[in-house]
Amino acid sequence: MTQNPENSGRNTPVPSAATLEKELEKGWRDHRSGARPSSVSSVTEDDGDGRMVMNFGPQHPATHGTLRSVFTLEGESIVEADVEIGYLHTGFEKLGEHMTYQQWVTVSDRMNYLSAINNNVGYSVAVEELLGIEVPPRCAALRVIMCELSRIADHVLCVGLQGMDLGAFSVMLWSFEKRELVYDIIEAVCGARLTTSWTRVGGIIRDVPEFFPDLVYSFLDEFPPIIEEIHGMLLNNKIFVDRVKDIGKISTEQALSYGLTGPVGRASGLTMDVRKDSPYLGYDKYDFKVPSQTEGDSFARYMQRMEEIEQSLEIIRQAMATLPQGEVVHDDFKTSLPEKDAVYNDMESLIHHFKLVMLGHGIRPDKGQSIYSATEAPCGELGFFIASDGSDTPYRLRVRPPSLYNYGLFPRLAEGGMISDAVAILSSFHVIAGELDR
Amino acid sequence: MSDSGTPLLDFFFAALRAIVIFAAVLQIVPALVYFERRLAAWIQDRIGPNQVGPVGLLQPLADVIKLAFKEDLTPEGVDKWIYRLGPALVYAPAILAFTVIPVGMDLQVASFDVGVIFLLTIGGFSVYGLAFGGWASNNKYSLLGGLRASAQLISYEVALGLSVIAILMTAETVDLNSIIRQQWAPGAAGLLEWNLFQQPLAAFIFLVAAFAETNRLPFDLPECEAELVGGFHTEYTGLKFAMFFMGEYVAMITMSALMVTMFLGGWSLPWVEIPTSPSIGDVALSVGIFMGKLVLLLFFYIWVRWTLPRFRYDQLMNIGWKVFIPLSLLNLGLTALSGVLGWNWLIPLPW
Numbered sequence: 001m002t003q004n005p006e007n008s009g010r011n012t013p014v015p016s017a018a019t020l021e022k023e024l025e026k027g028w029r030d031h032r033s034g035a036r037p038s039s040v041s042s043v044t045e046d047d048g049d050g051r052m053v054m055n056f057g058p059q060h061p062a063t064h065g066t067l068r069s070v071f072t073l074e075g076e077s078i079v080e081a082d083v084e085i086g087y088l089h090t091g092f093e094k095l096g097e098h099m100t101y102q103q104w105v106t107v108s109d110r111m112n113y114l115s116a117i118n119n120n121v122g123y124s125v126a127v128e129e130l131l132g133i134e135v136p137p138r139c140a141a142l143r144v145i146m147c148e149l150s151r152i153a154d155h156v157l158c159v160g161l162q163g164m165d166l167g168a169f170s171v172m173l174w175s176f177e178k179r180e181l182v183y184d185i186i187e188a189v190c191g192a193r194l195t196t197s198w199t200r201v202g203g204i205i206r207d208v209p210e211f212f213p214d215l216v217y218s219f220l221d222e223f224p225p226i227i228e229e230i231h232g233m234l235l236n237n238k239i240f241v242d243r244v245k246d247i248g249k250i251s252t253e254q255a256l257s258y259g260l261t262g263p264v265g266r267a268s269g270l271t272m273d274v275r276k277d278s279p280y281l282g283y284d285k286y287d288f289k290v291p292s293q294t295e296g297d298s299f300a301r302y303m304q305r306m307e308e309i310e311q312s313l314e315i316i317r318q319a320m321a322t323l324p325q326g327e328v329v330h331d332d333f334k335t336s337l338p339e340k341d342a343v344y345n346d347m348e349s350l351i352h353h354f355k356l357v358m359l360g361h362g363i364r365p366d367k368g369q370s371i372y373s374a375t376e377a378p379c380g381e382l383g384f385f386i387a388s389d390g391s392d393t394p395y396r397l398r399v400r401p402p403s404l405y406n407y408g409l410f411p412r413l414a415e416g417g418m419i420s421d422a423v424a425i426l427s428s429f430h431v432i433a434g435e436l437d438r
Numbered sequence: 439m440s441d442s443g444t445p446l447l448d449f450f451f452a453a454l455r456a457i458v459i460f461a462a463v464l465q466i467v468p469a470l471v472y473f474e475r476r477l478a479a480w481i482q483d484r485i486g487p488n489q490v491g492p493v494g495l496l497q498p499l500a501d502v503i504k505l506a507f508k509e510d511l512t513p514e515g516v517d518k519w520i521y522r523l524g525p526a527l528v529y530a531p532a533i534l535a536f537t538v539i540p541v542g543m544d545l546q547v548a549s550f551d552v553g554v555i556f557l558l559t560i561g562g563f564s565v566y567g568l569a570f571g572g573w574a575s576n577n578k579y580s581l582l583g584g585l586r587a588s589a590q591l592i593s594y595e596v597a598l599g600l601s602v603i604a605i606l607m608t609a610e611t612v613d614l615n616s617i618i619r620q621q622w623a624p625g626a627a628g629l630l631e632w633n634l635f636q637q638p639l640a641a642f643i644f645l646v647a648a649f650a651e652t653n654r655l656p657f658d659l660p661e662c663e664a665e666l667v668g669g670f671h672t673e674y675t676g677l678k679f680a681m682f683f684m685g686e687y688v689a690m691i692t693m694s695a696l697m698v699t700m701f702l703g704g705w706s707l708p709w710v711e712i713p714t715s716p717s718i719g720d721v722a723l724s725v726g727i728f729m730g731k732l733v734l735l736l737f738f739y740i741w742v743r744w745t746l747p748r749f750r751y752d753q754l755m756n757i758g759w760k761v762f763i764p765l766s767l768l769n770l771g772l773t774a775l776s777g778v779l780g781w782n783w784l785i786p787l788p789w
Contacts (some may be wrong), residue, residue, distance in 0.1 A: 016514075018514060055578075061667060062665060076751055128564065163747065166746035166747035167655055167658070167662065167664070170482045170746065173482040173483065239656055239746055243749075245748060265651060418750060418752065420751060421750070423665050
């Protein structure tokens with residue numbers, strides 16, 4: 001009996017972890033600079049150029065997720081930096097081709113778990129634009145309020161993490177404490193805290209509870225002091241300011257050419273904000289400013305986020321004052337789910353529910369229709385491209401995650417700095433790995 | 439505490455003192471860990487450890503038991519002996535340095551004529567432990583942590599030593615008990631006799647350098663978790679890690695104790711007379727005073743740690759070499775000048 005070629009590999013020795021690591025490092029060097037000496041620099045081996053290749057991630061405390069950067073170090077200075085993404089690739093986009101338009105809402109909040117509501121809303125807005133439906137005014141106002149609350153939670157966390165990565169751990173926990181107020185509201189509204197799945201195509205899961213205004217108003221009272229507290233801990237602190245000033249400078253041209261959006265882009269002099277430039281959900285009704293900085297360093301990004309928090313508070317105040325009454329779901333039940341109560345007690349609603357939930361009857365945009373719709377998520381422009389082939393599931397669903405674009409510039413900024421600077425830059429970008437890798 | 443005349447009894451007393459004081463220091467470490475965690479929780483609006491034992495007091499004990507039963511991992515490719523030596527070389531100097539600290543009236547493990555000099559010499563050894571630990575771990579984070587530790591400790595030791603020398607020049611002795619006695623004067627005005635007020639610049643330099651020497655925030659670069667994961671102790675587990683940990687805390691206690699002795703009047707208080715032939719009660723009182731000052735200083739350490747962010751490596755070096763060493767040299771020069779001219783250099787200044 002001839003030997004099966006697949007089995008012949010069993011007797012070859014398995015390479016040790018150290019060998020594999022060496023090969024990997026060699027691969028990195030070749031990948032970046034072509035012809036390089038084949039020896040590698042580990043701790044005990046010296047290849048003569050005095051450089052060392054260090055993995056910064058995928059598992060590293062400062063990445064707050066699974067980002068991988070590879071630094072070539074000379075002492076502590078980063079000579080070359082490279083990033084590799086894909087460690088948290090989950091196939092969310094591909095999943096979209098196998099799930100109905102309603103079902104994918106639950107996936108959207110797994111992408112950016114720190115501002116799940118914004119992702120829910122962004123996706124729902126995209127599908128609604130594709131279908132050409134408009135949500136009732138109460139639903140739009142509630143979505144705006146929740147989006148801004150979520151944005152505040154995201155920004156205050158990012159600022160706290162910026163402090164934590166530089167060693168000011170208390171700032172992070174203080175910001176977490178106030179962020180909890182937002183999560184109380186989210187929990188009251190949809191029952192979940194992290195994976196909210198709050199929106200539906202054509203509306204939201206259900207109307208907010210009666211005590212919702214109390215919660216939001218008490219939040220508006222209790223939250224603002226933390227802004228002063230964080231400023232007091234960080235802004236008046238020479239160590240912090242020295243660590244972030246002039247670190248990771250991005251010029252306006254760079255920001256444009258790398259497609260930076262959100263606080264990162266606006267900290268570099270861009271003034272674009274989807275909420276102002278192409279208003280959705282009636283953002284044009286609210287009076288708010290789009291702050292922007294000119295310096296483009298980590299410090300400017302810190303200031304930018306703090307100023308945006310204040311604008312978001314302003315939007316919430318206005319939206320709460322003008323919160324309309326009425327339905328929260330679009331009244332065409334060919335596309336939006338009727339309320340659960342009605343489903344159990346009303347035959348029409350039961351039929352609508354059945355047809356929407358069972359495959360082959362639900363939301364079916366016309367064949368060939370496609371749309372790119374963007375909303376302003378806390379990290380930047382969150383875009384969804386949806387193409388329909390006339391079936392229940394999208395033909396293609398693609399996401400433009402702000403984190404991916406923001407992260408693209410990171411290696412260029414890290415080069416020339418020290419390891420500590422790379423940490424200070426990365427924390428100011430607020431890259432969410434789940435969103436980046438989708 | 440004085441010589442009894444018979445060598446055997448002397449030996450017995452010395453051994454007893456050594457055991458009691460070392461045991462006490464080792465007991466302070468878990469207490470300090472608990473103190474730090476509760477304080478940190480208080481600063482950060484948390485609760486902190488409160489489950490193990492009454493109000494969480496047994497938490498450090500539980501931690502030690504946990505660490506003792508952890509698997510003692512030795513990573514692949516390490517230099518085994520140096521890897522094992524590292525924690526010991528951090529821990530031993532820290533506790534050895536404590537021998538010369540008078541914790542109460544003339545109460546110390548060993549009274550050398552070289553008191554402070556011995557402390558600084560032995561304390562400097564801990565840099566080997568950090569460097570060995572970082573180098574032997576065969577881990578790049580550890581290596582960088584070890585390098586940072588050696589550079590930092592060596593730089594700040596200079597400033598620390600120079601600020602101590604300024605005190606020794608005015609005291610004209612290296613015996614810590616005499617330095618304490620010189621800082622004593624009756625009444626509230628006696629507070630001004632403390633070297634903290636006599637030598638404010640030296641006190642400030644010493645305080646900052648002590649933070650750097652003990653790798654505490656804002657100088658905790660060797661182990662800063664956001665950049666180097668765990669720094670020099672990334673690869674250490676179980677009791678080896680515990681040794682590093684204990685070493686850091688004992689060093690913190692030693693440095694605080696030295697600060698209390700050199701600048702805050704040690705075991706004396708202006709309102710408490712120093713008797714020439716102390717009774718047991720007097721000694722106990724002086725130990726209490728010393729402990730009170732020590733706790734206040736440790737509180738300050740912890741307070742700073744949970745408030746400030748950390749420096750960058752080059753900033754740290756800049757501050758060390760371009761600010762603190764020139765400042766301490768200036769202080770040394772001023773002290774020498776005032777010694778020659780016979781006045782306290784502080785008095786002519788506006789404040």
